[in-house]
Amino acid sequence: MAKVLRDTRSYRGMLQSDDGLIIKVLNHSGNKITFQSAFGLSHHMIERLKSQPEHIMFSERSRIARLGIQITCEPPSIDQLNGDMLIVTLTATSAMIPGYPSLDQLRPFFDEGLPVGRMVFCDPEALLSSEEVMAAIERADLKLPASTAISSDGSIVIAPHRVVCHLREKISEETFGRILLCEDGREMLNRYQIPAGVPHLIIPPGEGVITTCSMYLNEHYVVLQSGFSLGRNLPATVLDPIKTRGIRIYLEIINGTRHTIINPLISARVYGAPRSRTTERRKTGLNLGRMSGTDLKSLQKRLNGKRRRTCHFIDRSVAVIDTAQEIKSAQILTNGPERACEISKAQCAVARMEFSWRSHCPHEYATAHIKTDDEQGQMILAMKYFPNLMEHLDIMNLVAQNKIRAIYFYEASCEHGPFLSQEDHSRLQEYHAFGVDVYWMCSLNQRLMVHTMRDGKGYFVAIERLADFHKSMLFAFYGSNLPLSKTGANRLGGLMDALVAFWGHNIGIVTGGGSGVMEVANTMARQRGILSGANYLDITDQAMTTNVDFCQVFQATCRHSRQKWFEIASFPIFNVGGLGSLEELGITLCNMKLSIMERVPIILFDTEGQRDFWCGMRQQLADMVRHQRAPAWIEEYVIITDDPKVVTEVYRKQLHLF
Numbered sequence: 001m002a003k004v005l006r007d008t009r010s011y012r013g014m015l016q017s018d019d020g021l022i023i024k025v026l027n028h029s030g031n032k033i034t035f036q037s038a039f040g041l042s043h044h045m046i047e048r049l050k051s052q053p054e055h056i057m058f059s060e061r062s063r064i065a066r067l068g069i070q071i072t073c074e075p076p077s078i079d080q081l082n083g084d085m086l087i088v089t090l091t092a093t094s095a096m097i098p099g100y101p102s103l104d105q106l107r108p109f110f111d112e113g114l115p116v117g118r119m120v121f122c123d124p125e126a127l128l129s130s131e132e133v134m135a136a137i138e139r140a141d142l143k144l145p146a147s148t149a150i151s152s153d154g155s156i157v158i159a160p161h162r163v164v165c166h167l168r169e170k171i172s173e174e175t176f177g178r179i180l181l182c183e184d185g186r187e188m189l190n191r192y193q194i195p196a197g198v199p200h201l202i203i204p205p206g207e208g209v210i211t212t213c214s215m216y217l218n219e220h221y222v223v224l225q226s227g228f229s230l231g232r233n234l235p236a237t238v239l240d241p242i243k244t245r246g247i248r249i250y251l252e253i254i255n256g257t258r259h260t261i262i263n264p265l266i267s268a269r270v271y272g273a274p275r276s277r278t279t280e281r282r283k284t285g286l287n288l289g290r291m292s293g294t295d296l297k298s299l300q301k302r303l304n305g306k307r308r309r310t311c312h313f314i315d316r317s318v319a320v321i322d323t324a325q326e327i328k329s330a331q332i333l334t335n336g337p338e339r340a341c342e343i344s345k346a347q348c349a350v351a352r353m354e355f356s357w358r359s360h361c362p363h364e365y366a367t368a369h370i371k372t373d374d375e376q377g378q379m380i381l382a383m384k385y386f387p388n389l390m391e392h393l394d395i396m397n398l399v400a401q402n403k404i405r406a407i408y409f410y411e412a413s414c415e416h417g418p419f420l421s422q423e424d425h426s427r428l429q430e431y432h433a434f435g436v437d438v439y440w441m442c443s444l445n446q447r448l449m450v451h452t453m454r455d456g457k458g459y460f461v462a463i464e465r466l467a468d469f470h471k472s473m474l475f476a477f478y479g480s481n482l483p484l485s486k487t488g489a490n491r492l493g494g495l496m497d498a499l500v501a502f503w504g505h506n507i508g509i510v511t512g513g514g515s516g517v518m519e520v521a522n523t524m525a526r527q528r529g530i531l532s533g534a535n536y537l538d539i540t541d542q543a544m545t546t547n548v549d550f551c552q553v554f555q556a557t558c559r560h561s562r563q564k565w566f567e568i569a570s571f572p573i574f575n576v577g578g579l580g581s582l583e584e585l586g587i588t589l590c591n592m593k594l595s596i597m598e599r600v601p602i603i604l605f606d607t608e609g610q611r612d613f614w615c616g617m618r619q620q621l622a623d624m625v626r627h628q629r630a631p632a633w634i635e636e637y638v639i640i641t642d643d644p645k646v647v648t649e650v651y652r653k654q655l656h657l658f
Contacts, residue, residue, distance in 0.1 A: 014123070016119060017042075035092070037116055038082075040085055052121070055124060056122070059120050067176070068100030070095045072090065074088055109176065126271040143217075143503075145658060148658045156269075159264075162200065162201055165194065165195050201264060203260065205260060208253060211250075213266075221271050222239040231255065245570060291380070300382075315335070317384055319331070321380040323405055333370065368394050372398065379404055380408065385409060385413060386427075389423070399431075399434045406436065406437040410443070412440075420554065425552075444553075449462055449463070457564070460550065468531055477511045477517065477521045478584050480517055488609070489520050499644075510566060512535055538554065563584065571601070575607040
């Protein structure tokens with residue numbers, strides 16, 4: 001099957017290579033491994049390698065640096081280019097951080113195929129002056145640590161948190177392997193790497209420490225400088241936009257001197273968008289499989305047209321479009337066996353739920369009739385309904401032959417309308433893993449939505465807001481579906497204005513998609529030009545707010561699974577709500593306790609200004625802490641207020657921001 005190129009760089013303001021993979025281990029002895037790695041380069045990156053190689057630097061993969069391993073790289077040059085692959089020699093060594101594994105322990109994983117980092121072009125045209133850094137801060141385009149000092153040449157100096165990150169004892173080799181090799185490795189490391197407060201950050205000679213700082217980047221990126229006399233950072237030196245958002249941005253600082261360093265400082269440079277746009281956005285399948293609204297309406301009429309069917313219960317027709325031909329040449333296939341099925345509708349309804357050999361249903365769907373040959377190119381499928389299990393199997397067999405470019409569907413389910421099952425969400429992840437684009441002509445908002453993954457969660461996003469969805473920092477807004485009073489709506493609007501003023505316009509909200517607080521919040525977000533999104537649930541006790549930029553849909557059986565989709569939000573805000581909000585608050589608190597999400601302020605916003613609505617929650621948490629049923633720090637992170645200014649000041653203070 002052809003290699004699938006994923007373009008995460010489309011949403012970032014910097015030019016970088018693909019992940020560099022080890023292709024050959026040259027030598028290993030004790031705490032030192034020398035190896036070659038290959039970095040895939042785009043056309044523009046190759047041009048920079050030819051003309052400005054001195055501005056291309058290696059940035060070590062963060063999870064490797066967070067295990068105390070230092071990787072150094074020889075300077076890249078055009079002589080090392082083989083086609084579009086840059087082949088360079090690197091050396092990994094142990095950084096002598098107490099409590100962290102030696103390289104010898106991690107040696108089994110430093111082998112062919114291990115991603116070790118990326119090459120990044122640090123564009124001198126994009127380097128910010130001191131005035132530009134300050135202007136970006138004042139515009140809320142970036143948030144730097146509270147300790148930041150800005151020098152006359154635009155470089156910044158930051159003091160890390162008074163925190164030392166320790167590894168839990170007795171981590172198995174299997175766990176180290178999962179951290180280094182698996183997609184969820186960073187999340188796993190977050191659970192094993194525990195921050196502890198210290199009066200002073202002390203680094204003895206020849207040793208190192210892993211600590212943190214707070215930083216939130218959107219379009220800018222920060223490059224840590226090496227060789228500073230108050231501590232040298234490991235080569236995980238590029239803090240890139242989008243990923244760099246939080247209070248636990250890790251710094252791995254080494255003392256290479258003969259004397260103790262106390263409270264180290266790190267120097268860095270801030271880069272923004274280049275003045276001359278050179279960032280290449282690699283081609284992905286997103287445009288190759290795109291159809292217009294006119295095309296989709298035309299196909300929908302053909303799919304709904306009258307024709308002979310052999311399955312009397314439901315029509316799951318499929319349009320098969322050859323990418324080399326016009327849309328009007330699409331072949332329409334219908335489901336059902338060769339001869340008309342004679343079982344009753346009641347028998348049919350029961351049989352369709354059973355996919356084993358015992359089922360009375362032949363389970364012959366239109367997808368089984370798709371014919372291909374070796375010379376045929378890729379196809380696009382347009383389907384009345386999102387694929388069921390048997391259709392999915394047929395499609396995946398074609399995907400394995402590289403025959404499917406994209407899938408369009410008009411309705412999520414024939415039984416549940418616009419709502420997907422848990423199995424459907426798993427199928428969406430499989431299509432993503434195989435590089436198949438999935439589009440939904442969404443009946444909720446009448447917009448063409450494309451499925452995309454963010455932080456391991458799949459969402460349908462309006463195509464024109466796709467880049468904004470990946471770049472924006474999100475807030476989860478919870479609250480009652482009961483109507484807000486005029487005063488409450490004004491107070492919620494004041495909160496929204498305060499968030500935009502503090503964080504800038506690269507933010508968005510995600511709600512449950514219902515009425516009341518959720519409806520008002522979505523409307524206000526759209527009025528302010530920030531993203532609005534929803535996680536819809538198939539329930540009957542509330543109306544849906546459908547004018548959103550992104551969404552996901554869940555059948556009622558997925559209610560608890562749906563809550564995980566709110567984890568794409570950086571900050572939760574609980575407005576006045578009922579039992580549903582109480583359940584969501586409990587899940588959020590538990591996620592913080594389990595390190596599934598960062599310890600961030602949890603705002604209990606008294607939308608109606610009744611002063612006492614959330615007071616019982618404060619007392620309940622205090623009682624839990626007193627009886628050792630909850631960690632003591634939880635009280636510090638729960639903030640009860642009806643004042644938007646208090647909310648933003650809490651963010652500034654507790655997140656240690658400039």
